[in-house]
Amino acid sequence: GRFPSTLQQARRLPSSGTAPTAAMPDENVTEGLSGSKDGEAARQKMQIKSFTAWVNLHLKQAGMAVENLKTDFGDGIKLLRLVEIISEEELGKYNQNPVSKFQKVENLNIPLKYINSFLKEIGIRNTYSAENIIDEDMTLILGMVWSLILRYNVADISEGDKTAKEGLLLWAKTKVEEVSKGEVKVSNFHNSWQDGLAFNCLIQAYRPDLVQYQKLNKSAKVDNLNHAFDLANDKLEIPRLLDATDMVSMRPDEKSVMTYVSFFWKVFAANKRKKIAAERITNVLQRELAYRDLMEQYKLNGEQLGRWIKLKTAFFQAEPNCNSQAELEVEMKRHVMEYGRGEKPTKLNELNDLEALHSSITSRLASLGRTFIPTEDTSLKVLNRWWEELTYAEQAYEANLRLKLKNLKRVEYYIKLHHSKASKLEDWLGDKERWLGKPSDAAANGAAAAPPADADETPPAGPVPRKSSFVGMLKSTGSSFGNRAASPEADGEGAKPTMVDMKALEKVASPPTPKGQRASKGVKVVPLHDGPSESVADVQAKLNMLTAHNEELSGRQATVPELDKLLAKIGELGCPPMRQFSLTNRTSVIKERIKDLEALGTESEQRLREEYAHQQKMDEMRLVFAKKAEALNRAMEERVDTFSEIFVVDTVAEAEQQVAEIDGYRESLEALQCDLDAIAAYAEEMGSMRISRNPYSRFGMPDLLAHMSRCEAALEARQVSVQEALAHQQQIDATKKAFAAAADAILEFVKAERAKLDEVAPPGLVIQPDDTAAIEKGKAMGSALDALMAPDAKEGRDAKLLPAQELSDKLMEAAELDNPYTAQTIMTLKTQIDLLDKVLRDKRSFVEGQLARAQAEITSEQHEEIKKVFYHFDKTKDGLLNQLEFAAAIKAMDFEIGDHEQQPTFLRFAKEGQRAEEPAAMTIDLSGFTTFVLQQYKDNDTKDTLFAAFETVANGKDTLSAEDIRAAIPQEEADYLLSQLELKDGDHGLEYKKFTEAIYGGT
Secondary structure, eight states: OOOOHHHHTOOOOOOOOOOOOTTSOHHHHTTTSOSSHHHHHHHHHHHHHHHHHHHHHHHGGGTOOOSOHHHHTTTSHHHHHHHHHHHTOOOOOOOSSOOSHHHHHHHHHHHHHHHHHHHTTTTOOSOOOHHHHHTTOHHHHHHHHHHHHIIIIIOOOOSSSOHHHHHHHHHHHHHHHHHHTTSSOOOSSSGGGTTSHHHHHHHHHHOTTTOOGGGSOTTOHHHHHHHHHHHHHHHSOOOOOSOHHHHHHSOOOHHHHHHHHHHHHHHHHHHHHHHHHHHHHHHHHHHHHHHHHHHHHHHHHHHHHHHHHHHHHHHHHSOOOOOSHHHHHHHHHIIIIIIIIIIHHHHHHHHHHHHHHHHHHHHHHHTTTOOOOOOGGGSHHHHHHHHHHHHHHHHHHHHHHHHHHHHHHHHHHHHHHHHHHHHHHHHHHHHHHHHTTOOTHHHHHHHHHSOOTTOOOOOOOOOOOOOOOHHHHHHHHTOOTTOTTOOGGGGSTTOOOSSSOHHHHHHHHOOOOOTTOOOOTTOOOOOTTSSOOOSHHHHHHHHHHHHHHHHHHHHHHTHHHHHHHHHHHHHHTTOOHHHHHHHHHHHHHHHHHHHHHHHHHHHHHHHHHHTGGGOOOOOHHHHHHHHHHHHHHHHHHHHHHHHHSOOOOOSHHHHHHHHHHHHHHHHHHHHHHHHHHHHHHHHHHHHHTTOOOOTTOSOOHHHHHHHHHHHHHHHHHHHHHHHHHHHHHHHHHHHHHHHHHHHHHHHHHHHHHHHHHHHHSOTTOOOOTTOHHHHHHHHHHHHHHHHHHSHHHHHHHHHTTHHHHHHHHHHHHTTOOOOTTOSOOHHHHHHHHHHHHHHHHHHHHHHHHHHHHHSOOOOHHHHHHHHHHHHHHOTTSSSEEOHHHHHHHHHHTTOOOOHHHHHHHHHHHOEESOBTTBTTOEEEEHHHHHHHHHHHHOOOOSHHHHHHHHHHHTTTOSEEOHHHHHHHSOHHHHHHHHHHOEEOTTSSSEEOHHHHHHHTTOO
């Protein structure tokens, strides 16, 4: 059949070879054969067979054939059609039914004119005439056919050094020796091919699936030749130009063998072009698959991140479902530790990775003139807007949590304060109820209203030294007025009181507290009506005590509004309903007990009034003392309660406010000291009147002195606690400010480093092939990025985190989880540093990818092969090749260049003036030759090169078949390509032009 189109487009290099002509001596015609007539006849016979097969290979396209070269060209028709077919040109009109010799000559002159026009170009000096054909001159006819073979098949046998012939021989020798590992030697185009091994090795070099050289029988020459000829004809579409028997029985004809080997070169050169083209397409498809995977990964990650952001935003927009301080603290810890330091930084990393992936995809597509447009819900603009909304919702949620936690802490504080006040009031009520003689159910009611066993109580303060005062003087003189532990001598004869019965007063003042009841601190409770009154003084004392009780009751009743106010505050701050109910119920019970106590007081007064006739008015002085003592005791108890109250400080300002209040407390304590000194002076005056006991007062001077000591100790303890809280809060505040400053420094550093990276390797960088300046600039960028990726540079970036890490650890140890001076945490800062490293790696990878696209890499073996071929064809040994040597060398390298491309290609890499003896001669040095070969291997990533690659695989057609694709491209890439190509209208082929254009400039 007709040559495959790839063979028709094969490179045709000019040659200086000769062909036999009528004027050439016989030794040229029979070159390489013995001079015997038998040898010459055998050679010619073999040549006739191979040339006839070659001619018929082409004439078959026109439905013609020759059986005898000597006669079948006689009318000129078949010769004319042969020349038209192989030249792909129309030679003009001719006589289709020539009868006369004139008509035949006229027909012959048409193709012979065309043949004679290129004989000088291929190195043949003589010409052919119609008479040579008509006269059936077999030698000249064979010479004419050889001229056509030279021009359109071998095209490089030259006169003189025969450079191109050596190129074909070197190519064949290299391939055969590679397969046989040097066992089969090729040194010529005759007996080196006689045993068939070289042909089989040549086939195996390109189609190892067809031949296994090691299994051939080296002595079975005819079998080996037929095996190779059959495979070449059936699998490679190389016509069977040679006869195995002729090859073995005689020395093979060199031109016939050369013609046959040239077919192998053309087929394999075309296959190599297809292979290179397929590799280029495969590389593009692999890149497109990688880009597709990156874009799918971006979409998947973007959708997952978007769903998470929406879910978390909805969660943060809902009200926290926490009703107690413990639940809120657990939620706050979960929010800060699990979400703030775990989940959120992870998702922020994912967002940063998504941004880096978007930048990477955008940059890579930009280098191809394409734009990356993700779906709306996965676009960075939308995701960043959602992230901002999440941040706002998160901050509002955290603020809500903190407000609720702060309120509940206040609730706990007010509950403890309520409990403290209620407990004191309940203790007092219990004492008074027992004192007034309430029935036994009072104890049960009191017990029911008593606080739980684990409730906090204000511990009594220990005594502290005080300045010398009138009270101290009383201690030093041993005065026992008002002291229930006074010496018995004070009650002896001669110490009778003028107004009261001291025995009765002692009985009222010091009975034991009943078992199971809680008495006031340091006070023994004796029922007011414990037995009948023994004297007027006894009754009067009880009336006076009842009066004091009523006054104290009025004072104690002031606590009830305070409890109500605390309940209101507790309710406003969101106290859980059950706790609020319990507190309200407790307050209600206290109010009922106060009412009951008022009733008991009224009842007691009535009873005492009935006995009033038997009593005398208590001594004014005792009553005054009792009132002052009661008032002072109540005031001191209130001071102790105030000084011992729990305080909570969350800021430096709150701590400073507590410190400022200490001075006010000291002033109030000094006022109490003045009152105590006045009472002590009054007690000394009563002592001078020999009044040793006071039935009207529950407190003696030792009690009041002890109470004052507790006041002073409580104040000192509060001052110490407040100062410690202030110092701690100041230290925490300073640490938070320092962390915020360190965070700002890290962010500025990251910003500066990002700017530096953009300067070193600008976004959207494109390094085009053959752009030397851009390639050098890219290498400089790579070196600069390598320096930034060096271990010491990495350690330097990581070291930026150390100050912030130390400050963060201190805040963690102090359980300080919020920082009003910055929104950054150590995890978000580390994320910024890690992202900087990632961007650096991505830029380095991108620059490497750009350089890889712009520069093709060759192996050391390929470089050695280039040098070997170059120096083989450097006939002058001056390190330079002329155009003919260059043409032969590239053929030996297995590259094929058409006639119209040959000279422009040579001139593109050649330079003038490299040979001193020929200054105007254009020559190529080793560097230029290497550059040429390098560009043949280089996978230029452009629309034109991809289109040309598709065109090569499609054998010049503008469509591809699925079989073409699967034969040339690996399965995964082939499946992807088939899914992208469309059927051409009115054709069964797949159009590749639209796909190519979409790759370079589509979206």
